[in-house]
Amino acid sequence: MGPRGGPRKRYVAFTVEAEPTSPPPSRAAMVAALDAACASAGLPEGRRLTTFDGRCGIVRCTNSDRDAVLGALRGIASVGGAPTRVVPVVTSGTIKKAKSHLGPAAASEPRG
Secondary structure, three states, rough: OOOOOOOEEEEEEEEEEEEEOOOOOOOOHHHHHHHHHHOOOOOOOEEEEEEEEOOEEEEEOOOHHHHHHHHHHHHEEEEEEEEEEEEEEEEEOOHHHHHHHHOOOHHHOOOO
């Protein structure tokens, strides 16, 4: 447990691999796919898609839900109707560190 004794925030950075001919998925489509995957995994609604640019993103969750969120991300097979593979990259305690693993494009993107 952290110094406050409660759950701690974790940021899971991920990439989206889609068909080269498919347009990048929208933020709304990614939110819908994430919500469906997390609901099927029995997760509470404590997570949030903090950033997403169509090719990579970051999900905020608690430390106790991290493993289930990772499994839910890996289980996403389509986003917006297009076949997609979501690959978790890193889990971090800060959003800044998670963004640093996604490259310069994610680091400059505004929070959404």
